[in-house]
Amino acid sequence: MASLDSTPQAVPDLPGPAGTAAKQIPPAAVARLTLYLRALNTLLAEGVERVSSESLAEASGVSSATLRKDLSHVGSYGTRGVGYEVQYLSRHIAAALGLTHDWKVAIVGAGNLGKALARYGGFESRGFDVVAIFDADQMVVGNEVGWLRVSDVADLETVLHRTGANMVVLALPASVAQDVCDRVVAAGVRSVLSFAPIMLQVPEGVNLRKVDMATELQILAYHAQRAQAPGQTA
Numbered sequence: 001m002a003s004l005d006s007t008p009q010a011v012p013d014l015p016g017p018a019g020t021a022a023k024q025i026p027p028a029a030v031a032r033l034t035l036y037l038r039a040l041n042t043l044l045a046e047g048v049e050r051v052s053s054e055s056l057a058e059a060s061g062v063s064s065a066t067l068r069k070d071l072s073h074v075g076s077y078g079t080r081g082v083g084y085e086v087q088y089l090s091r092h093i094a095a096a097l098g099l100t101h102d103w104k105v106a107i108v109g110a111g112n113l114g115k116a117l118a119r120y121g122g123f124e125s126r127g128f129d130v131v132a133i134f135d136a137d138q139m140v141v142g143n144e145v146g147w148l149r150v151s152d153v154a155d156l157e158t159v160l161h162r163t164g165a166n167m168v169v170l171a172l173p174a175s176v177a178q179d180v181c182d183r184v185v186a187a188g189v190r191s192v193l194s195f196a197p198i199m200l201q202v203p204e205g206v207n208l209r210k211v212d213m214a215t216e217l218q219i220l221a222y223h224a225q226r227a228q229a230p231g232q233t234a
């Protein structure tokens with residue numbers, strides 16, 4: 001086990017005030033940190049103050065060795081025989097993931113997907129405030145979605161600026177996604193999540209993530225048919 005020390009102190013790889021980590025955390029570790037954070041927040045809600053690496057690893061579905069290695073990226077080592085202080089570690093991970101930053105999310109496209117996302121109540125508690133939703137269809141503009149009113153995409157730049165949106169979700173047809181993405185980027189937004197089934201181009205310095213459920217389903221289908229094939233195990 002690595003040397004163990006849970007004293008709350010400044011660590012070299014904690015994020016700066018803008019939420020940018022001084023040291024790059026490997027993408028797979030970033031994904032697992034979100035799992036640890038969820039488990040820690042459940043423990044916090046239950047009033048648990050300390051947790052062993054074994055228990056936290058089990059609650060997150062990883063091995064304790066992986067957990068300890070991942071946590072070394074955020075500079076939190078826990079105390080041998082005592083474990084991790086739940087609130088301290090949760091704050092550390094949230095800071096490393098940039099979740100102490102004030103994230104304001106705008107959704108472009110108020111169709112089936114955009115409306116469902118805007119109405120989902122689970123983003124706010126995870127640090128994401130949905131501040132605007134846009135559409136181009138004048139039959140949709142002005143409609144209420146949750147507590148928001150659909151803005152005209154013609155006013156995209158003005159509304160992004162007024163609301164301080166710093167993340168944009170594209171829930172648009174593929175045919176218009178690149179044009180809208182270009183406008184979003186030109187308006188100064190540096191984080192874009194796209195559901196549109198098309199490869200988008202963004203300049204360097206802009207983070208683009210694509211969600212493709214169809215691809216995920218295809219991967220599942222591949223594993224399912226392999227598991228069903230005679231002589232194969234899952």
Ligand SMILES: NC(=O)c1ccc[n+]([C@@H]2O[C@H](COP(=O)([O-])OP(=O)(O)OC[C@H]3O[C@@H](n4cnc5c(N)ncnc54)[C@H](O)[C@@H]3O)[C@@H](O)[C@H]2O)c1
Nearest residue numbers: 109110111112113135136137153171172173195211212213
């Ligand atoms: N990746 C995934 O897992 C996944 C899952 C579902 C849908 N999708 C994709 O997400 C997108 C949205 O799906 P949906 O079911 O909500 O479609 P939808 O047709 O219900 O909604 C699209 C909305 O975009 C609006 N729109 C069109 N052009 C626009 C523009 N220039 N500016 C602003 N708004 C504009 C339309 O008026 C419409 O309201 C589609 O591209 C779909 O293929 C992806």
